[in-house]
Amino acid sequence: MRFHDRMLVNRLKPVFSARYGAHGSPGDCLEHTRLALLNDLREYLTANDGRRIVWLYGLAGTGKSTVARSICSGLKDTHDVVSFFIKRDIFDHSNQKRILHTLVYQLAQCIPQVFSAVIHAKDDLFEAHVHDQVEDLVRTPLSAVLPGARPVVIILDAVDERGGTKNECDIIPCFLDAIAAAQVPVRVFVTSRGQPSDFLRPTYDSEAVHATQGLPLSLVQYVLIHHKSYDPEGDIRAYLAAEFKRVALKRTVSDWPPSPDQIDILVRMSARLFIFAATIIRWVDCSAPVFALGQLLEQSSALMERTGPETIFALYEYVICHALDEDTPRQLLRSALGKDPNDRTEADALCREATLSILSTVRCLRERLTRNVFAHLWAGHIIAEPTIRAGAVAIAEHLISRLSGVLFVWNPDSSVMLLHASFGDFLDARSSPYHISSETTHFELASKCVSIMLSTKDAYDQFHSTSFVDPLLNRRLDAIPWIGPDSDLAARYSFAHWIPHASRALPTQLPRLLEQVRLAERGFWSAGVFLHPADINVDSLKQAHNAMRTHREGVEAAYTLATVVYMCADEASDFKDASRRRGLNSFDTVLDALSILAPLSGKLARDTETSSHPEPQVLLGLIA
Structure with a gap:
């Protein structure tokens, strides 16, 4: 690491794992999909029409984060790309000051005026209120940048997952207001579930340090990701066809991929949610593909009865239920805990309890852990008994593999995390049969x-x-x-x-x-x-x-x-x-x-x- 870079790291302590291209992070859009959407977004971000912010919004699971990564990939050769992918379940990935410091760190690497502001700032500035830091580290240095600088694109993904804002300005309008005021070639690409107006309206909180005036709407280009003009069904169909071919080659499955009619059923089931299609692929890939897909298609009518967020919730419920329906975790649990090998009812209850415990632990972790480290932490309550502990670690690793339809584990050395934020919503929903209590989970942890x-x-x-x-x-x-x-x-x-x-x-x-x-x-x-x-x-x-x-x-x-x-x-x-x-x-x-x-x-x-x-x-x- 260069000396100047070490200085920035020591002062700002950026969260490297929240940037685009971090180790173990998901990939971009599948080739030849989302083309019309990506072309429009790139045009908006490079146009000289006075709009400084492009805001992509839509339902959870429609592929906003994947599109954001594709924007990073598509502009990195012509622009300096600054990014932060917010994850509400990870403290460092949702804390407002961590977000700001990571963005400032990246801006300092490409804008000398920001670098100088960071290096010469007093130490107490980095613990000051968000508004003061934005003023001194973003607004003021950007106002000194001369015309002709290399263009910069800032990617802020999932801004509705940021942490609480008690006694603080909200970093989103505060930061965007500073960027919009700068006379430099900086554009911001933002994604969220909610309407942009939910984040940009003026605030008058008497306890806040700084009341925002509201960003002029003329500076913002709004884009609805699942608008029918972008043909989300066609892109989902292309994604499913390509991924089924990949699974067939990987697993050497004969008589595959599925027929166009079967793919059409899956497209209708997805209700324009890319996460629905991605979950199907991951579930089929970690199971016996032909059998798993056949079972899923048999349940298509029941799954399509659910609408809105319940569509993906129904699939999550199906995946977990079938992940539990195998003998290996039961055998591991009976062996590790010395239970009666013939008592199926007790084994089922133990397996369900262990599965819910693993899911709730992933949900409440404060930082990402690899599969092996996670398994040892999860088994921490029986650390005094090495034999049982070893069995518990084996159970955790096996169940994580079986739950790869809803958990993201790229390889044994990558972090265990929820596949998508909507799965966290499913676990939090009191109507869910797999509802978890965060307070109880934190106590257990x-x-x-x-x-x-x-x-x-x-x-x-x-x-x-x-x-x-x-x-x-x-x-x-x-x-x-x-x-x-x-x-x-x-x-x-x-x-x-x-x-x-x-x-x-x-x-x-x-x-x-x-x-x-x-x-x-x-x-x-x-x-x-x-x-x-x-x-x-x-x-x-x-x-x-x-x-x-x-x-x-x-x-x-x-x-x-x-x-x-x-x-x-x-x-x-x-x-x-x-x-x-x-x-x-x-x-x-x-x-x-x-x-x-x-x-x-x-x-x-x-x-x-x-x-x-x-x-x-x-x-x-x-x-x-």
Whole structure:
């Protein structure tokens, strides 16, 4: 990495995996499909008609993200392409400041004025409000760019999946307004489910730092992706025909591909949703192709009875149901857990429970993990029993393979993630037979993280007695030397994310988690706390705090967690304001913890005259 690039990375910490072409990301549109749509979009983005923004919108599953990747591919030779593909299920891919910093990083690589603004900015600017950062890092430097610069296209995909905007401007209108005001050849391509007007209308939130005036509609070109003039049915038909041929060659299937009449039925079933067609291909490819397709066609009438979003929901339900209908995962579960091999009912229940657990874990992960690392994290609750743990890992890896119709796993080294955002909607829907509770899943993940962390305690003790380097002095996760730089990535995830998972559990569940946490040496529980500044669920933390105060049992563990959560939250620039408005004083939480622990430690914990926050090292020292 070049010196200048290292400087940008150190200041902005961009999310490389959210850019176009990131390792393991999906591909572009199939060749010879979406031609009319892509031609129109390229023409709009390169025209000199005063329109600075091209906005593609439409239903979930109509192929907007795939079209966005094709736009990146088609313009990269003639334009500097800046991109961010937002994923609501991944913190780094949906957090507003991560989005902004990644865009600014890419702009700085192609526009010297932006580079200079980043390098010369004060350190506290990068933790300031979104509006202030946009002003200093985007609007002001772009106003200094001279005519004749190489054209730039910015791709913002799935803007409706961005994170919350409490006490902040919304990055979308704020950023677009700065781009539109610049007299430089910069165009923006945006995709969303909702109407563009939903994002561009003026805002007057009294708590927001900056109220947007609303972007002039004359600067925006609107495009509806599934408009009949773009012939989505024809493109879906071409996609299915080409992909069935690929599957036939790959799997050496005779008497294939399917007939035109069969493909026509599938096209009608798809209801103009490309994700419907893609899910069919993935399901057929991971099954016995001829048999799987025959079963699906037999159910075509029932599937076509559902309309709107329910169309793809019906297919997801079908895929999961049939993924469970095989003996291998049942045999693995019975073997791993020592259950009766002849009890089919019990095996079915275990298989369903394991499948739902895997799907909910993928849904709630805070960063992407490879299949093997994911399987070890998922099996974290039985880490004390190596034989059972090994069986659980095998079960997870097998079920992930069987669920490849709805999960995206490019290869064993790529990340496990939901195939599409609409599958997350399906899991969230209370009417879904596979509905998941995010609060329960976060609690289970936090419990698994704690179990995995405790399994490293012996290594921690051995390292600590020789040459421990205090992680409080280094915010990088590799400041956890007892895990090792390349070993046990599940443990590294656990140290980094156990607190955010715990903060999203139901308040009544948190005390159960806290019973697992024992008062440990300085630095152990806080080792990963600085990697990801907290995005804390303040309401849950407040209720958990109240529950801790009323239950004296296990109070040492409870307030150890409270102290670490305070440390984590204190790093978040907006937490103090948010907690004050909601009636939660995080410093009081710590003082309460120290006052209860004082008789045990023999140290005075509360100072009623104290009005400022002590350093985290001091807090840890008081309870160490």
